[in-house]
Amino acid sequence: MKKILVVDDEFDLLTTWRLVLQMEGYEVSTASNGLLALESARANPPDLIITDWMMPAMDGVALCHALAADDTLVRIPVVLSSAAARTPTVTHPHLEFHRKPLSIDELIGIVARLIGTA
Numbered sequence: 001m002k003k004i005l006v007v008d009d010e011f012d013l014l015t016t017w018r019l020v021l022q023m024e025g026y027e028v029s030t031a032s033n034g035l036l037a038l039e040s041a042r043a044n045p046p047d048l049i050i051t052d053w054m055m056p057a058m059d060g061v062a063l064c065h066a067l068a069a070d071d072t073l074v075r076i077p078v079v080l081s082s083a084a085a086r087t088p089t090v091t092h093p094h095l096e097f098h099r100k101p102l103s104i105d106e107l108i109g110i111v112a113r114l115i116g117t118a
Helices: 011-023 034-043 060-068 104-115
Strands: 003-007 027-031 048-052 078-082 095-099
Touching: 003 011, 003 034, 011 027, 011 104, 027 034, 034 048, 034 060, 048 060, 048 104, 060 078, 078 104, 095 104
Parallel strands: 003 027, 003 048, 048 078, 078 095
Antiparallel strands: none
16 A cells, blocks of 8 residues: 655645545555654655655755755655745755645646646
8 A cells, every 4th residue: 555644734624635646546644744744754754755845843845954864764655745935945855835725636737747646
């Protein structure tokens, strides 16, 4: 089963995306900030990481840099999303930036394109 790690400090969004992706057949784990996400990814590497940009402890951009610097995790595609007007500057070979809000259909389409259907 394909694994997705969803990272966001907004509980309602985290819950909604987890349920939607589980209904599509993916195995989903969640984290409320970049530090917890990095620990989770190292312990159990996912097939895809979907992360918010603005979060406490470690934001999504810092998470992307940490993933890119890790030989094991650098190959995992990352979707970075934010409602911010500007696009962040991120160095990661498999990164896509998407503006929030993302619709459920958009989210499912992005996931299917990056890692295939569940």
